[in-house]
Ligand SMILES: Nc1ncnc2c1ncn2[C@@H]1O[C@H](COP(=O)(O)OP(=O)(O)OP(=O)(O)O)[C@@H](O)[C@H]1O
């Protein structure tokens with residue numbers, strides 16, 4: 001059986017919100033993916049543990065947010081592995097599911113920050129990367145170090161608004177910027193305002 005095309009959205013989900021849902025639905029539609037897996041991180045290595053809700057609460061928040069969306073699955077893969085570094089997680093996922101075609105999904109803020117991640121270039125070398133616009137980060141993301149280093153392997157979405165169904169099958173490194181997500185929503189704001 002041919003493998004699935006799976007988008008991987010790693011996150012703290014502290015808590016999950018409509019921004020996560022919007023980029024996942026955009027990924028499914030624009031990249032013709034079969035599924036998106038939300039990888040709930042045990043602890044982002046660059047974030048403080050202060051104010052980080054416990055793992056069960058973040059997992060539950062993610063499960064509630066995707067209820068009714070059968071193509072979006074919640075995964076505790078990193079928790080079971082005791083893994084917090086994305087480069088390592090991707091290697092393990094690829095070993096566990098060799099038939100699947102994975103795509104790493106992230107917001108524009110993380111294209112700026114990714115150069116501080118552990119073995120960050122190994123992420124680009126392992127899987128195609130899809131970056132979703134996020135208000136306030138567009139310019140810095142597209143002119144930053146990661147975008148510049150990998151400018152030769154940037155793929156542009158088809159002008160026709162048709163899904164780029166071949167993206168997940170491409171050989172890494174390659175990346176695409178999807179400009180249609182514009183939700184100004186973050187977990188930080190939700191925690192500040194205590195709304196969900
Ligand atoms: N509104 C959004 N638009 C685009 N991408 C988003 C949005 N919200 C979250 N993301 C992306 O989803 C992934 C997981 O995000 P995360 O769980 O850290 O949420 P967050 O809102 O960024 O949290 P916090 O405010 O606590 O930093 C990251 O790659 C992030 O860039």
Ligand SMILES: O=C(O)c1ccc[n+]([C@@H]2O[C@H](COP(=O)([O-])O)[C@@H](O)[C@H]2O)c1
Nearest residue numbers: 010011012041044046085086087117118
């Ligand atoms: O591998 C790293 O060094 C690394 C550093 C910072 C963040 N990440 C991952 O980036 C994803 C998004 O994290 P967050 O907290 O912005 O939702 C999540 O899967 C984290 O594990 C990974």
